[in-house]
Amino acid sequence: MNLDTILHVKKKPATIAISGFIFPMVMGPALYTLHRNVYGNGEKYPLEESRMNAYVMWTLVLTVTGFPVVVHALTELKLLYTRLGKIALTTAMISDTYAWILFTLVVPFSINGTRAIYSVFSTVIFVFICIYVVRPIIVKVIDRKTERDEWDDNQLLFVVMGIFVCAYITDTLGTHGIVGAFVYGLILPHSKFADMVTSITDDFGGAFLVPLYFSGSGMRLSFSIIFQQPNWPLTLMVIILLCVPKILSTLFATFFFGMRNRDGFALGIILNTKGAVALMMLNTAWDKSILSVPTYTVLTSGVLLMTIVVPPIINIIYKPRKHFEQTKLKTIQKLRLDAELRILA
Template identity: 35%
Template sequence: MDMSIVKQTGTKAVSIAVAGMILPLIVGVGISFSMSGKNENTNEISYILYIGIVLSVTSFPVLARMLAELKLINTELGKLALSTSLINDVCAWALLALAIALSEQNSSTWASVWVVASNMLFVAFCFFVVRPSVTWLIKRTPEGKQFSEFQICVVLVGVVISAFITDVIGTHSIFGAFVYGLVIPNGPLGAAIIEKLEDFVSGLLLPIFY
């Protein structure tokens, strides 16, 4: 993930992302609050939070695909939209992790805290351990030389492991894969992975998912 795009747009992207989330979140919380209490088996707090999140999120993969189709992805407007959506998605996944932690009917408060803390540790591990490791792997490969199949497989196995970890924690497997994707540095490795997987993902997985 090219995090430099977010740095280029600066505080503008953050401001738009926050402003774009607050109103839909308030509306979603208001609607869900009026509908809550009708099902005794539903955790009221997590239900209200979940509906608010759903209505306030702009999906990053969907927006990226739309911008690519419209050939706007490399424009200033496209970069700003991507940065805003990325920040929006990160906030949404953080709130979703909290909602899932609170949704466990039989769990104690400490169990919910454990889920949130575990997710924070996972994110920290990805940024402070996985990212430097991947950067070392990139530097270890001579410039101009292609990455081996083994190296790419190691990186892709990391996606599966990350998804498995967050699923075990109790969040969602997509959250793990999403965070792992954020820590992969933009450059030759990212380009090599896209080259290997783009047709398979765009032609098969995306239509199935959406």
């Protein structure tokens, strides 16, 4: 994610992202109430007592767009360099940022009530210090060392340790450690340096940590809860309806920008993609006893459904090569190695 893009966002992606928050907030209470009425109140797995905290987390999960998953989906669908792909990338980036801001507010208030104002205020100060004080300094130092090619593995490992430092700070402040890690990644410079850091973290994180985390989420799921209660077809309907708010919000926003309904629907399907961020929020809600077992199961099932159906639906109803042209590459750096170089005299 590029901090400069977030700070200088254009009107269209910002409007679509904001719309993607408003619709779930309006439709969220109805879907959550329907879920409670359908499930009832089982003796073995009772629903949560605090409806407000559960509703807020329910709505927050519906608003999330998994930016890394969107990038991967667009790459697989060969839409990354299309006009639709660029809108989807920017909108997903803004939506992800909004979700992190809300998550920073939700977790402290859900746990500590009004006392959380101190945690939120101190976290906001920490974020501003990172962006406007720390970032200019480390960007200048890192860019200079990168240009001179002075990095070695020990120095890069020292930079990576900053992730744990920032995570520890935000966890101590009372929000969540993942917020500090996200802010640290946001303020680091991109381009070549980002590739070097990613090469260090991806092998270990992607090969070991991510599978362990997802397996933990899977062990918490209990699909038998859905099918053991008499109204299980209605519960399945609720899971399917969880996909609707984001798509409707995108269709509504794109209509005012003159985009075709098919393009708006395709964009809504793509922006409905969830990922590790949504699962992280759900697991945090589980750990803090914000969500009950049935609600966690329904929401996680909805997240999985939204993510799984994206490629097949886009391939069935939307022909990328037919409806969109690739945007022109404007830098030599992004050309293929076998591309022909032409110079205009």
